[in-house]
Every structure is written in structure tokens, then in C-alpha cells.
Amino acid sequence: KAGVTQTPRYLIKTRGQQVTLSCSPISGHRSVSWYQQTPGQGLQFLFEYFSETQRNKGNFPGRFSGRQFSNSRSEMNVSTLELGDSALYLCASSLEVLPDTQYFGPGTRLTVL
Amino acid sequence: DAKTTQPTSMDCAEGRAANLPCNHSTISGNEYVYWYRQIHSQGPQYIIHGLKNNETNEMASLIITEDRKSSTLILPHATLRDTAVYYCIVGSGTALIFGKGTTLSVSS
Numbered sequence: 001k002a003g004v005t006q007t008p009r010y011l012i013k014t015r016g017q018q019v020t021l022s023c024s025p026i027s028g029h030r031s032v033s034w035y036q037q038t039p040g041q042g043l044q045f046l047f048e049y050f051s052e053t054q055r056n057k058g059n060f061p062g063r064f065s066g067r068q069f070s071n072s073r074s075e076m077n078v079s080t081l082e083l084g085d086s087a088l089y090l091c092a093s094s095l096e097v098l099p100d101t102q103y104f105g106p107g108t109r110l111t112v113l
Numbered sequence: 114d115a116k117t118t119q120p121t122s123m124d125c126a127e128g129r130a131a132n133l134p135c136n137h138s139t140i141s142g143n144e145y146v147y148w149y150r151q152i153h154s155q156g157p158q159y160i161i162h163g164l165k166n167n168e169t170n171e172m173a174s175l176i177i178t179e180d181r182k183s184s185t186l187i188l189p190h191a192t193l194r195d196t197a198v199y200y201c202i203v204g205s206g207t208a209l210i211f212g213k214g215t216t217l218s219v220s221s
Binding site for chain 1 (some may be wrong): 208
């Protein structure tokens with residue numbers, strides 16, 4: 001069974017731009033969560049989606065948003081990029097909602113210049 | 114904030130058992146203990162989880178104390194490929210809150 005895939009793997013943007021990251025969960029998984037990882041803050045939870053509905057949200061500004069489609073694929077969007085948004089963005093999928101076991105993708109490395 | 118406390122780093126000789134401790138003194142009755150690990154520049158990998166009883170799978174064993182205030186992850190025969198950051202997480206029904214984890218260095 002294929003694992004969680006994330007596209008693109010690497011991305012370079014400039015301040016003020018917006019970006020969309022994509023995540024395809026493991027087949028059959030209905031929950032998708034997003035995390036941001038930086039050297040200073042570590043792994044931080046962004047949000048969780050289940051059946052196209054946002055179920056949980058972390059403590060991030062409204063510039064960070066996401067959505068989930070009927071096939072469980074998910075996208076997250078960051079608008080008005082700031083230098084501090086440079087990070088590894090990780091997507092994780094699970095069969096059911098948390099606390100079900102999560103399987104992580106390889107991440108998208110975003111660099112904001 | 115993370116509800117767990119782990120040592121910052123540990124060393125282990127290849128072939129020996131690696132015992133990684135975790136304190137979670139404020140754990141609630143319905144909260145699980147999860148262990149994930151992250152090898153450099155990769156996404157975290159699930160290892161094992163448990164509620165009250167000790168658990169074992171092909172990767173590791175999880176020993177939870179009777180009062181559930183602490184646990185130990187055991188890698189029975191550590192290899193160089195087990196070098197990673199190991200995260201102990203407590204949670205139920207909400208987001209997984211990752212702490213700083215323990216950096217395990219396995220050397221030959």
C-alpha cells in the first residue's frame with residue numbers, strides 16, 4: 001500500500017506570496033493532519049480534517065488554512081508569507097480521527113526569502 | 114505544551130537494548146501513550162502506543178508503570194539505523210503534541 005505523499009517536496013517563495021501544499025493520504029484513511037516543524041519550535045500541530053470538516057486547529061494565525069476533498073486528499077494554504085514560515089510542513093493520515101495511529105509523509109520543505 | 118518529559122539525549126552501543134524513559138505525571142485516564150521517531154529530514158514514524166498494559170510489536174516494547182505516570186520504550190537490539198529523535202506523546206481525541214524528544218545515538 002502506498003504511503004502518504006506530499007507535493008511539492010521543496011518550494012521557494014518570497015515574502016508576501018501565498019503557497020498551496022498538497023497531501024494524498026494512505027488509501028482508505030479519512031483523517032489528515034498537518035504539522036509545521038522548525039528548528040526553534042519543533043513539531044507543531046496546525047489542523048486536522050476528517051470527512052471534509054476541520055476537526056481540530058492549532059494555535060496558528062488565520063493566514064494558515066486548509067481543506068479536505070471528498071477523496072480525503074488535503075491541501076493547506078499559507079497566505080502573505082513571512083520569513084518565519086520557512087519550515088518543513090508534514091502531513092499525516094490515519095484511518096479514523098485522533099488518537100488513531102498517524103502515518104506521516106516525507107514533508108514539504110518551504111523556504112521563504 | 115507537551116505533557117511529557119524526556120531526556121535530551123542518550124547513547125547506546127549497537128546490539129544492546131536501548132531503554133528510553135518518559136515521564137507523564139499528569140496523564141488522564143483516557144489518554145494513550147504514543148511513541149514516534151524521526152530520522153533526520155524524514156517524517157515521523159509510528160513505533161508503538163499503549164493505554165495501561167505493556168505492549169510489544171516487531172519494532173519495540175512499551176512498558177507503562179502501574180500508576181501510568183511514566184513509561185519506557187525498549188528497542189531490544191539497537192542498530193545504527195535506530196539513530197533518531199524519539200518522541201513520547203500523550204493524547205486522546207485531540208492533536209498529538211510533540212515535545213523536544215530524545216536524540217538516541219547508536220554507535221558501533
